[in-house]
Amino acid sequence: xxxxxxxxxxxxxxxERRGGGIAARALAARGGPxxxxxxxxxxxxxxxxxRQAVETTxxxxxVLAGAGTGKTRVLTTRIAHILASRLAYPSQILxxxxxxxxxxxxxxxxxxxxxxxxxxxxxxxxxxxxxxxMLRRHAELVGLKSNFTILDTDDQIRLIKQLIQAEGLxxxxxxxxxxxxxxxxxxxxxxxxxxxxxxxARAFANGKGRELYAAYQARLTSxxxxxxxxxxxxxxxxxxxxxxxxxxxxxxxxxxxxxxxxDTNVAQYLWLRLLAQRSRRTGxxxxxxINVCCVGDDDQSIYGWRGAEVDNILRFERDFPGATVIRxxxxxxxxxHILGAASHLIAHNEDxxxxxxxxxxxxxxxxxxxxxxxxxxxxxxxxxxxEEIEQLQRKGAKLNDMAILVRASFQMREFEDRFVTLGLNxxxxxGPRFYERQEIRDALAYFRCVAQPADDLxxxxxxxxxxxxxxxxxxxxxHDHARENGIPLMAAAADLAxxxxxxxxxRRTLDDLTRNFARWSSLLPTTKHTDLAEMILEESGxxxxxxxDRSAEAPxxxxxxxxxxxxxxxxxxxxxxxxxxxLVMDAEQNVDLDAVSIMTLHSAKGLEFExxxxxxxxxxxxPHQRSLDEGGRSGLEEERRLAYVGxxxxxxxxxxxxxSNRRIHGLWQSTIPSRFLDELPEDHVEVKEASNSxxxxxxxxxxxxGASRWDADAFSTTSYQTPGWRRAQAARAGQTAPDTAxxxxxxxxxxxxxxxxxxxxxxxxxxxxxxxxxxxxxxRYARESEAKATGRPAEGPANGFAGRMxxxxxxxxxxxxxxxxxSNRPPSRGLGFNAAARDGGPREIEGTLVAKSVAxxxxxxxxxxxxxxxxxxxxxVAAVEGNKLTIDFDRAGQKRVLExxxxxx
DNA sequence: AACTGAAGCGTTTTT
DNA sequence: CGCTTCAGTT
Numbered sequence: 001x002x003x004x005x006x007x008x009x010x011x012x013x014x015x016e017r018r019g020g021g022i023a024a025r026a027l028a029a030r031g032g033p034x035x036x037x038x039x040x041x042x043x044x045x046x047x048x049x050x051r052q053a054v055e056t057t058x059x060x061x062x063v064l065a066g067a068g069t070g071k072t073r074v075l076t077t078r079i080a081h082i083l084a085s086r087l088a089y090p091s092q093i094l095x096x097x098x099x100x101x102x103x104x105x106x107x108x109x110x111x112x113x114x115x116x117x118x119x120x121x122x123x124x125x126x127x128x129x130x131x132x133x134m135l136r137r138h139a140e141l142v143g144l145k146s147n148f149t150i151l152d153t154d155d156q157i158r159l160i161k162q163l164i165q166a167e168g169l170x171x172x173x174x175x176x177x178x179x180x181x182x183x184x185x186x187x188x189x190x191x192x193x194x195x196x197x198x199x200x201a202r203a204f205a206n207g208k209g210r211e212l213y214a215a216y217q218a219r220l221t222s223x224x225x226x227x228x229x230x231x232x233x234x235x236x237x238x239x240x241x242x243x244x245x246x247x248x249x250x251x252x253x254x255x256x257x258x259x260x261x262x263d264t265n266v267a268q269y270l271w272l273r274l275l276a277q278r279s280r281r282t283g284x285x286x287x288x289x290i291n292v293c294c295v296g297d298d299d300q301s302i303y304g305w306r307g308a309e310v311d312n313i314l315r316f317e318r319d320f321p322g323a324t325v326i327r328x329x330x331x332x333x334x335x336x337h338i339l340g341a342a343s344h345l346i347a348h349n350e351d352x353x354x355x356x357x358x359x360x361x362x363x364x365x366x367x368x369x370x371x372x373x374x375x376x377x378x379x380x381x382x383x384x385x386x387e388e389i390e391q392l393q394r395k396g397a398k399l400n401d402m403a404i405l406v407r408a409s410f411q412m413r414e415f416e417d418r419f420v421t422l423g424l425n426x427x428x429x430x431g432p433r434f435y436e437r438q439e440i441r442d443a444l445a446y447f448r449c450v451a452q453p454a455d456d457l458x459x460x461x462x463x464x465x466x467x468x469x470x471x472x473x474x475x476x477x478x479h480d481h482a483r484e485n486g487i488p489l490m491a492a493a494a495d496l497a498x499x500x501x502x503x504x505x506x507r508r509t510l511d512d513l514t515r516n517f518a519r520w521s522s523l524l525p526t527t528k529h530t531d532l533a534e535m536i537l538e539e540s541g542x543x544x545x546x547x548x549d550r551s552a553e554a555p556x557x558x559x560x561x562x563x564x565x566x567x568x569x570x571x572x573x574x575x576x577x578x579x580x581x582x583l584v585m586d587a588e589q590n591v592d593l594d595a596v597s598i599m600t601l602h603s604a605k606g607l608e609f610e611x612x613x614x615x616x617x618x619x620x621x622x623p624h625q626r627s628l629d630e631g632g633r634s635g636l637e638e639e640r641r642l643a644y645v646g647x648x649x650x651x652x653x654x655x656x657x658x659x660s661n662r663r664i665h666g667l668w669q670s671t672i673p674s675r676f677l678d679e680l681p682e683d684h685v686e687v688k689e690a691s692n693s694x695x696x697x698x699x700x701x702x703x704x705x706g707a708s709r710w711d712a713d714a715f716s717t718t719s720y721q722t723p724g725w726r727r728a729q730a731a732r733a734g735q736t737a738p739d740t741a742x743x744x745x746x747x748x749x750x751x752x753x754x755x756x757x758x759x760x761x762x763x764x765x766x767x768x769x770x771x772x773x774x775x776x777x778x779x780r781y782a783r784e785s786e787a788k789a790t791g792r793p794a795e796g797p798a799n800g801f802a803g804r805m806x807x808x809x810x811x812x813x814x815x816x817x818x819x820x821x822x823s824n825r826p827p828s829r830g831l832g833f834n835a836a837a838r839d840g841g842p843r844e845i846e847g848t849l850v851a852k853s854v855a856x857x858x859x860x861x862x863x864x865x866x867x868x869x870x871x872x873x874x875x876x877v878a879a880v881e882g883n884k885l886t887i888d889f890d891r892a893g894q895k896r897v898l899e900x901x902x903x904x905x
Numbered sequence: 906a907a908c909t910g911a912a913g914c915g916t917t918t919t920t
Numbered sequence: 921c922g923c924t925t926c927a928g929t930t
Contacts, residue, residue: 098920099919099920100920126920127920128920172925172926228920231920263920265920302918303918303919303920305917305918305919306918306919306920407917407918408916408917408918409917409918410916410917430919464906467906467907469906470906471906471907472906473906583920600917600918600919601918602917602918602919603918603919621917624917624918626917627917627918642918663921664916664921665915665916665921665922666921666922667921
C-alpha cells in the first residue's frame, strides 16, 4: 500500500549531487561558511545562537529555547535553510509538532521563505496526523484496512461500555469513561495489553483490566477502526515487526525536527527514536546518521499529567550521543520586569536544566511592573478586569492584544458573563470545539455511514436520530443479526428489512433508511461532496428535526450545520474531509474581530499578548490542589511552570489576581493567595490596592482612601510586608489544604465534559438549563458572523453602560442583579475590605461613572415593540433595561438580549 | 418508545 | 450547584 506521495527515493544524497557531499555539510556544521556563496537573506537578523541552531544541520541537535527566544523562527528558518542549501528535498524532512496550530503556523512561515510551495512538505504535521499517514500506508500489517476510521472519544466510550456490559460487569461500578482514560494512559506509555503492569490490570473490572483492554483492541480491529492512541501505537508496532518498513523510512527522512520536545510522551518518544536513532544506509553503503533536531523548553513542560515525560529532553544527549546542545536565552518578547518576575518564580523549581533568560531591553521606567491585585470574589475579579480592559481600550489598546489566562475552564464563565454584560468582545480559545457539538457529530455520523457503510458506531449513533421509532429493541435485533452473520450493522439492517423478524413498522423504516444510504453511497463518486452532504442532511430528515425544534439552540445548530457544509468546500472529497475532522478537532477562529481572548494557561502556550490578565492565583486553584495531591513536589513544579508560562505570555503587562472568596461546587469558600505570589521578586512586582470596583481607579502613589486589607502602605510601597499579606501567609502556614472541597477526594475518575448528549440509545435531547447562557453566546456568534459578513468591526468599544449597571451592585451585593443567579453570595465583607464603602468611595470615580451613564442614549426600543433577531426570530419586547432587552420570542421563548442584535420589524 | 422526575455525581489541564 | 444518568411511568 503506497501512499499518494511517493516522493523520490533519496538518491545518494541530494547534496552529493551538487558536489557538496558529507564533508561540505560537516563543514557547515562547524559553523563555517554556508555552502552557498552568497549570505542567505534569511540568516540575517538571527542572533549567534539562533544562527548556530539553524546552521548546525548535521548530527543531533537539541535546542533549549526559553520562552520568547524565537523558537519557531529557528525551526522554520532551519527548514528553509535545509531547503535552500539543497541538503534535502521537502519530502525528506520530517517535522513534527504537537498541535495543529503549530503545524499550520510552521507551514505558513516556511511558505513565506520558500515562496508558497508548502505542498512540498508532506511530512510536516502533528504526531497524530503523521501517524495516520503512516498507518494508512501499512494498515494491513496490523490487521486494518487502509480506509480505517478514527474514533472520537464518544465512540470510544460507547464501545467500551458495550464491552463492559458484554463481560457481565456492572457498568456503574466500572465506568466506561474511567477505563477509556486508563487505556489512553497505557497508550501514552506505549503499552499494549500484554505490557501493562499487573497492578494496573487488576485495578479495573475485578481484575479483568487486561482482558478488557485486549477485547477492546480486538473490537477495534474488527470494526476497522483505530483510536487516537493507536495512531502512534500501530506505527510503533509496525516499525518493530517489519524492519524493512522502518528501513524505508530511515531511507526517506534525511532530517527530523521536533517541536515542543518537552511535551513528548513515551509513545511519541519511542516512535521518534525508532525513526531517528538508527543510521541511514546510503547508496554507497556508508553509514550516515539521521539528523535529528529537537526544540523544547523544560520550563514549559506542562503536560506531565497527560503522559509527557520531561525526562525525554533531559535524556537527549544520552539517546543521541555527540549531540550539540544550544541554548536560546535571549528573550525578544517581554519587558525586563516581566522576565525578571518569571525567571525568579521558575527558579524555585529544582528539576530543570537551567536557563537564564535575559533581554537587551533594560529596565525602562516606562515599563509597568508585574501587578498583583486582590479582589473580594470572582465576580468582582471579573468586573475589575473588565474595567481595566475598558480603560486600556480607551487609551487605544486593541482587544486582540489582551488575554485572560485561567487555570481551569470553569473560571471562564465569570468573565464571559461579565463581558456579555459589558458588550465587550471576547473569544474563547479552545473552548467547546466545533466538531464536538452534537449536531456536527450527528451530521458527521451520517457522512461516515455514507462513505463507509461498515462504520457501525456511526450507524448506531444516527439510526434513530431523528426519531424514527427504531428504539433499543430494534437496535438489539440488529446487533444480534450482525453478530451472527459477521456483517456490519448497515448490512444487517438491510437484511432484516426483507425478513419477517420485525414488525411491519420498523421493517418499513429500516428499509427506507438502508435504501437511502445505499443511494447516497452510490452518488458518492459522481456528486459534489458538498451537495451530497446537504442532500443527506435534508433527505434524512436531520435538518428538519432541528427546524422543528423550538429550543433556543436550534437555530444556532442549523447555522453550525451550514457552516459545516461550507467548510467542507475546502476539501476535495467526503473521505478527505472526514479525515481532516478526525484529526483536527478545532475550527479556525474569526481573527478579524477585535476581541479579548479567554483561554486556559495550557492552551496559551506558544502565544503572546501585550497585556495578560492572570486571575485566580489562589491556593487550591493555582497551584491546583489535585496536582499537589497526586503529583507531590513534581506536581507543584508543573504548576509553577504553568505560572511561568502564564507570565511569559505577556509582552508589556502582566496583571495577576487573587480573590478572597471563590465558589466551588456551589459553595463559597474563603481562599488564600497562591504561594506563587510569594515567590515573585519584589523588585519587579507591584502589589496593588484591592482593585475592585470602588478602589480600582486611584492607582499608584495616590494617597489612598482609608485603610484596607492591604493597608495604606501597600499603596506607596510595593512590598509584601503588609498586615494583610502576612495574615494571608499565616493562614496558609497553619492550614495547608485550604478546604474540604478541594482536599479530600482521593484522586480517581476524572471527567471530561459531555455536551448535553445522551448516548446513542438515549434519543431524548433535553433542554439544557444553560439556555440563557447559550443564547447570550449565540448573540456573540451572531455578531461575529455579522462582522465577518459586513467586513467591518462588529461594534466599537464597549459602550458606556458598564458603569451604570454596576452602580448599585458596587458595594453591596444585590441579590437580583444579573441573570437570576443572584442568590448565594459570599458572606458579608470583612477584613477591612469595606474601607471604601465607608465614605462612598473616591469621588472622581463616581464622576467618571456618572458621566458614562449620562452619555448613554435612551433606548430606541420600548415595551411592546415587535422585533426581529437573527437567531431567535420574531418577538415582542417585554422589558427594557438600558441596552438590554427582555423579549418574548414567538418561537424561542423569553430571552434577554443586547439591543444591538435586534431590529424593529 | 418516549417522557418525566429524582437521585447521584463530579467539578484541571487535551493531542 | 448544575448536569447527567437512571429508573419508573405513560
